[in-house]
Amino acid sequence: MDLLGRRAEREAVENVLAEVRAGRSGALVVRGEAGIGKTAVLEHARHTAASAGFQVEFQAGAESETQFAFAGLHQLCAPLLDRAGALPDPQQVALGVAFGLHGGATPDKFLVGLATLNLLAEVAEDRPLVTLVDDAQWLDRASAQVLAFVARRLVAERVALIFAVREHTRSETHPLAGLPELRLHGLGEADAQELLTAAVRTPLDARVRDRIVAEARGNPLALLELPRSAPLAQLAGGFGLPDAMSVPRRIEEGFRQRSRDLPTETQQLLLVAAAEPTGDAAMLWRAAAELGIPSSAAAPAEEVGLLEIGLRVRFRHPLVRSAVYHTATPPDRRRAHAALAAATDPQADPDRYAWHRAQAALGADEDVAAQLERTADRARSRGGMAAAASFLQHAFELTPSSARRTARALKAASTLHEAGASQDARELLALVDVEPLDAFQRARLALLRARIEFHVTRHGDAARMLLDAARMLTPHDVALARETYLHALDAAIITGGSPGYGVREVAHAARAAPPAPGPPGPSDLLLDGMVTIFTQGYAAGVPVLRRALEAFRADEFRAGRARGDDDRRWLSHASRTASVLFDDTSLHALATRHVRLARDAGALVTLPAALLFQSVAMTVSGELERAGELAAEQSAIAAATGAVPLPDAQLVLAAWRGRPDETVEIYTTVTQDAAERERGTEVSLAQYALAVLHNGLGDYTAAQEAAARACESDALNPSNLALPELIEAACRAGGPEQALEAADELGSRARASGTPWALGLAARSRGLITSGPGAEEHYLESIGQLGRSTMTGHLARTHLVYGEWLRREGRRLDAREQLRTAHELLADMGAEAFAERAARELRATGEHARKRNPRPTDALTAQELHVARLVATGATSREAGAQLFLSPRTIEAHLRNIFRKLGVTSRRQLKDVRLGLLHGEAAGSR
Numbered sequence: 001m002d003l004l005g006r007r008a009e010r011e012a013v014e015n016v017l018a019e020v021r022a023g024r025s026g027a028l029v030v031r032g033e034a035g036i037g038k039t040a041v042l043e044h045a046r047h048t049a050a051s052a053g054f055q056v057e058f059q060a061g062a063e064s065e066t067q068f069a070f071a072g073l074h075q076l077c078a079p080l081l082d083r084a085g086a087l088p089d090p091q092q093v094a095l096g097v098a099f100g101l102h103g104g105a106t107p108d109k110f111l112v113g114l115a116t117l118n119l120l121a122e123v124a125e126d127r128p129l130v131t132l133v134d135d136a137q138w139l140d141r142a143s144a145q146v147l148a149f150v151a152r153r154l155v156a157e158r159v160a161l162i163f164a165v166r167e168h169t170r171s172e173t174h175p176l177a178g179l180p181e182l183r184l185h186g187l188g189e190a191d192a193q194e195l196l197t198a199a200v201r202t203p204l205d206a207r208v209r210d211r212i213v214a215e216a217r218g219n220p221l222a223l224l225e226l227p228r229s230a231p232l233a234q235l236a237g238g239f240g241l242p243d244a245m246s247v248p249r250r251i252e253e254g255f256r257q258r259s260r261d262l263p264t265e266t267q268q269l270l271l272v273a274a275a276e277p278t279g280d281a282a283m284l285w286r287a288a289a290e291l292g293i294p295s296s297a298a299a300p301a302e303e304v305g306l307l308e309i310g311l312r313v314r315f316r317h318p319l320v321r322s323a324v325y326h327t328a329t330p331p332d333r334r335r336a337h338a339a340l341a342a343a344t345d346p347q348a349d350p351d352r353y354a355w356h357r358a359q360a361a362l363g364a365d366e367d368v369a370a371q372l373e374r375t376a377d378r379a380r381s382r383g384g385m386a387a388a389a390s391f392l393q394h395a396f397e398l399t400p401s402s403a404r405r406t407a408r409a410l411k412a413a414s415t416l417h418e419a420g421a422s423q424d425a426r427e428l429l430a431l432v433d434v435e436p437l438d439a440f441q442r443a444r445l446a447l448l449r450a451r452i453e454f455h456v457t458r459h460g461d462a463a464r465m466l467l468d469a470a471r472m473l474t475p476h477d478v479a480l481a482r483e484t485y486l487h488a489l490d491a492a493i494i495t496g497g498s499p500g501y502g503v504r505e506v507a508h509a510a511r512a513a514p515p516a517p518g519p520p521g522p523s524d525l526l527l528d529g530m531v532t533i534f535t536q537g538y539a540a541g542v543p544v545l546r547r548a549l550e551a552f553r554a555d556e557f558r559a560g561r562a563r564g565d566d567d568r569r570w571l572s573h574a575s576r577t578a579s580v581l582f583d584d585t586s587l588h589a590l591a592t593r594h595v596r597l598a599r600d601a602g603a604l605v606t607l608p609a610a611l612l613f614q615s616v617a618m619t620v621s622g623e624l625e626r627a628g629e630l631a632a633e634q635s636a637i638a639a640a641t642g643a644v645p646l647p648d649a650q651l652v653l654a655a656w657r658g659r660p661d662e663t664v665e666i667y668t669t670v671t672q673d674a675a676e677r678e679r680g681t682e683v684s685l686a687q688y689a690l691a692v693l694h695n696g697l698g699d700y701t702a703a704q705e706a707a708a709r710a711c712e713s714d715a716l717n718p719s720n721l722a723l724p725e726l727i728e729a730a731c732r733a734g735g736p737e738q739a740l741e742a743a744d745e746l747g748s749r750a751r752a753s754g755t756p757w758a759l760g761l762a763a764r765s766r767g768l769i770t771s772g773p774g775a776e777e778h779y780l781e782s783i784g785q786l787g788r789s790t791m792t793g794h795l796a797r798t799h800l801v802y803g804e805w806l807r808r809e810g811r812r813l814d815a816r817e818q819l820r821t822a823h824e825l826l827a828d829m830g831a832e833a834f835a836e837r838a839a840r841e842l843r844a845t846g847e848h849a850r851k852r853n854p855r856p857t858d859a860l861t862a863q864e865l866h867v868a869r870l871v872a873t874g875a876t877s878r879e880a881g882a883q884l885f886l887s888p889r890t891i892e893a894h895l896r897n898i899f900r901k902l903g904v905t906s907r908r909q910l911k912d913v914r915l916g917l918l919h920g921e922a923a924g925s926r
Helices: 007-021 038-051 071-086 089-098 109-124 141-153 189-199 206-216 220-229 232-237 247-260 264-275 281-291 295-303 318-327 330-342 350-360 366-381 385-398 402-418 422-432 439-457 461-473 478-495 503-510 522-535 538-552 564-580 584-601 607-620 624-641 648-657 660-673 681-697 700-711 716-733 736-753 756-769 774-787 792-808 812-829 832-844 862-872 877-884 888-902 907-917
Strands: 026-032 055-060 129-134 159-166 181-183 307-309 313-315
Touching (some): 007 038, 007 181, 026 038, 038 129, 071 089, 071 109, 089 109, 109 159, 141 385, 189 220, 206 220, 247 318, 264 281, 264 295, 264 313, 264 318, 264 330, 281 295, 281 330, 295 307, 350 366, 366 402, 385 402, 385 422, 402 422, 478 522, 522 538, 522 564, 538 584, 564 716, 607 624, 607 792, 648 660, 648 681, 681 716, 681 832, 700 716, 716 756, 736 756, 792 812, 862 877, 862 907, 877 888, 888 907
Parallel strands (some): 055 129, 129 159
Antiparallel strands (some): 307 313
């Protein structure tokens, strides 16, 4: 089928290929109903690319392959794997494990994605590469996620990815959603009549021709297939054709009817071919021999154009495969799968052997169920969570023993949840409820439901559910019970909890947690410390939490020994705890380590959240440029992986930069998304950001209101951040009582913490609430303390408020010195509103602030600055690409832009602008 009348479609494909020819990359999703011409578009792309000297790789998804993790990706990459040796070792290992070529630790699917991106880029170094994927709706989910990730990261790799997808796949949650699309519609009437005339060699009655054109609704395959469903006499004589079904179903019914008219042995052979998704002709003939089907049975199907058998088996259209398979009776399908199982080597391909045996099973079968469970474990070890969940669900259905059914159902539901199919997990758990459960199984069921609830809704009730699960687990698994208590407390902090189950109530309930079964690990200390701080007070909890942070930073954890792997999941909570203690050293160390571990593991599911927290930590430290790089990377990775956007880092950064429109826009988004948890951490952090913005702009009444709302949170880290904002705003807005109360609370926490960060903020706050000459001592103490910390932003703001106080005391010369220092620091870090506030005060003393000299790096985007920073510190393009999840070729493209903007021509010259590039690097490596 050619692209008759599809000029726009041809141009769209050719534009993608032109981008590749020009040294760039492109991705395109061709979408439309079955038979509309998607395959023809891909064939046009294949022919055009091959004629231009491109390398072309083709892959077609198969419905029955959706249960095999990375099956589609493996078939696509198999011809290219001879170039895998050029990839970094972790990426080679990830591909090998994902494809089942060797064993190893379960790879993150996005590390597999980075390996695939670099493999395609490596192949494209020789000549441009075009990768075509037909019927992409049938790709297994792991393959679809990886290819979508690759498509979103393509920049300068000379690679094109073109997918053909059925219209019904149009879902916001599908991995390909959001990529550039080419929507195919039906042919116009004139083109439809021309195609029909070319396809039907006999004269057509005009009424029949018009009826066919009308019923086909421009669907090219329908125009070719509908006439075949009517006898020749009807075509010439004007008898009408029924139109009770939609066009794709009409086409499928036509294929079904043609297969029914074939000899019995041919129908059996077609069914075996339809049940064997890989198109392996040798496999087909072995299975046919099991059923006694001769090779001559293929001829009738080939003669009517339903399939071709060479080295591979190819159906005329995917609808032929589905028509043949779904027309067959269940006993016939089971016989076909049994023959395919017999033809499969259980040692060489145990997964496919188990799958065919499962499809052939009638009723419960423990042997087959056990095989499926082992297959699920192998899929899981390769990173195929969705495939593992599918195998486990089928194993559950085939299990005769009630106890084993329950165990497999819980395992399947847990795996479904990990695979992102939480709603399916919920439905499966509803089936578990009808099974007989022992006490431990009921506790595990409660835990899984609570985890799903927290993940899906982030609703405060999840804390209560987790608390109930922890109590149920206590008699059976102490370690898991303690972990669940910590999870409940974490959930309450994040969401704000629900009535009767706020942070403090959950902490009081968690006092019932049994002691750690052995020497307490980092997460045990974290639980004990958080319980203490919320039940006995801040000062009582600080020593235990300090021990927890020390344990998280210890060598055993850093090397991944002992219980380090178990506790790594709590790094995010530990980082937040560092801000609870005003421990900026641990804050930066843990946040940086969390990001590094996520990078090293290729864990792009958790990396955005880790980058978010590190960006916020950099922002409150005054490292706004570095924070912007991290926030940009976080947004790019979240978009590439299809994750839910996490704009909190951008919000806090916009507030510190003093950008009202940007801050309010992001604030509105965050608070609308979190509307149901008014006292959750996200909303408290958003209120803190508003307070910073308004303090910078000098709108102290608005700042006071926002900071007061942030301080209402029971979670300590947002209130630690917001208390200094509240004190400054209340002092300036005429709220001395509120300022005094907040200063007392901050001072109490600072004395217990004892860190320069805490003591510096407390001293500044005492200066703000002190009238007369006594304030100066506090301001000087604050400058001394903050000067020993990493909190440069707060140090600059202390110089600002001290300078404002000096000016009001009539000490203009002294004020100029402080305000000049404040302005220089704030302007250099990009805190525009606070810098302008300092400039206004400086003008009031009779001196004009010096304009900030533009730096060469100001012209760079956040991502370009990140690339420049890495290269300036000696990273190769491959190393920088591995860190930023980009290909080396894309890094080189960024470097060309960087060199042009900075006026340099080499990496060595780039190091000459090191001071500008590395501003904040030391903080990033703490």
